[in-house]
Each structure stands twice: as C-alpha cells, then as structure tokens.
Amino acid sequence: MFQTINYWTRQYGLNYWTKQYGLIDGPRTALQYKLGDRSRKLFALTLPDFAAPIWLRGGTSDVRVFLQVLAVKGYDISDTAQGKELRRRYDFLIASRVQPLIIDCGANIGLSGVWYARHFPEAKIIAVEPDQSNLEIASKNLTAYPNVTLVHGGVWDMPSHLSIANPDAEPWAFQVEEGKGSIPGFTIDQLSEGKPILVVKVDIEGAEKALFRSNTDWMDRTDLIAIELHDWLFPNTGTSQSFMKAIAGHPHEVTMRGDNLFFLMSGER
Structure with missing residues (x-):
C-alpha cells in the first residue's frame, strides 16, 4: 500500500463522490470524508448503501485503506x-x-x-x-x-x-x-x-x-x-x-x- 493520499484525492475527489452517490449524498459524503480526515480523530463516514457507518481515524492510513478497498474497490474482480x-x-x-x-x-x-x-x-x-x-x-x-x-x-x-x-x-x-x-x-x-x-x-x-x-x-x-x-x-x-x-x-x-x-x-x- 504505497500510493500517497494526494494521488487518491486527486483521482477520487468531489466528481467521484457525486458520480458514485448522486448530487445530494455525493457532496455530503465528500465533505464528511475531508473534514474527518483533517480532524485527526475517530470519525464515522456514512455511505448511502451501507448497513452501518465506516469508522476511520482521521489523519492516518485508515483513510487510504478506505479509498483502496471500498472507493477504488481493490478486491473487485467481478468484471473479469x-x-x-x-x-x-x-x-x-x-x-x-x-x-x-x-x-x-x-x-x-x-x-x-x-x-x-x-x-x-x-x-x-x-x-x-x-x-x-x-x-x-x-x-x-x-x-x-x-x-x-x-x-x-x-x-x-x-x-x-x-x-x-x-x-x-x-x-x-x-x-x-x-x-x-x-x-x-x-x-x-x-x-x-x-x-x-x-x-x-x-x-x-x-x-x-x-x-x-x-x-x-x-x-x-x-x-x-x-x-x-x-x-x-x-x-x-x-x-x-x-x-x-x-x-x-x-x-x-x-x-x-x-x-x-x-x-x-x-x-x-
């Protein structure tokens, strides 16, 4: 897991969240994510189609793990x-x-x-x-x-x-x-x-x-x-x-x- 957070935020910024979750939930989720990461505290990210919040420690590698696993869908090979x-x-x-x-x-x-x-x-x-x-x-x-x-x-x-x-x-x-x-x-x-x-x-x-x-x-x-x-x-x-x-x-x-x-x-x- 060696990619930098700057790379992921460039690739998966507001446009990504809007496309993923719509004009209302997308920006809300993006703001939640950005503020939570900056807080350097434990925060909950609520995703529209998830049964429960995702908990992350702001300012740590947790946010990159989230991007790689759930945003970028790093384990999804369903299209192969x-x-x-x-x-x-x-x-x-x-x-x-x-x-x-x-x-x-x-x-x-x-x-x-x-x-x-x-x-x-x-x-x-x-x-x-x-x-x-x-x-x-x-x-x-x-x-x-x-x-x-x-x-x-x-x-x-x-x-x-x-x-x-x-x-x-x-x-x-x-x-x-x-x-x-x-x-x-x-x-x-x-x-x-x-x-x-x-x-x-x-x-x-x-x-x-x-x-x-x-x-x-x-x-x-x-x-x-x-x-x-x-x-x-x-x-x-x-x-x-x-x-x-x-x-x-x-x-x-x-x-x-x-x-x-x-x-x-x-x-x-």
Whole structure:
C-alpha cells in the first residue's frame, strides 16, 4: 500500500463522490470524508448503501485503506473472467448447502471484511489482524456483518508466537516477526479446520515469505488467492519467492487490480 493520499484525492475527489452517490449524498459524503480526515480523530463516514457507518481515524492510513478497498474497490474482480468463475463457484456452494469460507489475512480495520461480507453475504469470513488498535476499529466496522469473525493474531506457516516488529509504523504497515511475542500465529489449516476455502486474501506486509515457505497443502482446496506482494518494501530479500514457488505447483489463472494479484486455481471445483 504505497500510493500517497494526494494521488487518491486527486483521482477520487468531489466528481467521484457525486458520480458514485448522486448530487445530494455525493457532496455530503465528500465533505464528511475531508473534514474527518483533517480532524485527526475517530470519525464515522456514512455511505448511502451501507448497513452501518465506516469508522476511520482521521489523519492516518485508515483513510487510504478506505479509498483502496471500498472507493477504488481493490478486491473487485467481478468484471473479469476469473471473477465470474469465482462467483459461479460461490453460487454452486450455496446451492449445495455448503457455506463458503473466506480467510482475510491482514484484516487491518476490517474494510476488506466489509467488502467480502457485502459481496459474499452467505460466506463465513475469518478476519485475522495482529494489532490490537486496528482490531478495535475493525470491531466497530464489522458490527453489522455477523458472518465475519475477528481473530487477534497473525498468519504463519506453523503455529507460532509473534510480535509487532515496527510498533511506530502507520496502522496499515505493521509487520510481525517470530519470537517470544504474545500474538498467536495461526496456520491456514488451523483457521480453516481443513475445510475447502473460497478465498484467501493475503496482505501481511512481507510475512508472506514465512506463510508460503512450508505447509501449503491448503492451496489444493482453495479457489482464489488474493495477494499483495512486498518485494518493493523489502528489496534484495526475496520476499515473494516462497509464494512464487508455491503457486507454481498449482495450475492457475491470474488477474490484477491495483496492488493485488488474484490467482484463480484451475481444475475441478
């Protein structure tokens, strides 16, 4: 997540809000957003078609997360062939009376959980976040979505004890490291309990290096992996290599939106 707030506000200013929400709600929402960001306090952004307000901490990366996830719709691939196939698989599971499972690794303030809950309302969503302050905001944002379960922790390739390596970072940039910390590190197998997975969303600030280095059998029962890679953040360390090696062993198709890559697993589903 390296785009600047100036870029997003230029691209998604008043004209964007008016087009999105109309001549009355659009300017109101734009003003609410602008004043809230400047306040440097917790504020509620009320969107016309949302069941509950979106809570953001003004003057922090929360506002950029909102723009990327909900305004720019960074996880929306519904207009691609891969997105249409994912929807078909979701509908098939519902018709078969099987609840789809989505695992949100790096939930931050819960906005990706909001997005998935709105677009896959019958799915069970497990949202994992290591930072307690982010979890507090996420719990407010997800109150209206009972199909989302918040989990305090990180994701790793083995059950682990983790800690925040950079506690002074922006709220969207916390990195975890293995050690004697008090944050539990869960495997995807633990979170999924061995069940088939519709989507695993991964935005974990470089921890993908550990997540995909071993114990990746869960990929065989996953339909889609949505991932942001972080080689740009950790140059010369091969952060993405374990993922690239793991995904190479699974037939797939790939599409891209913004910072995210979407790997749709091929084969019978």
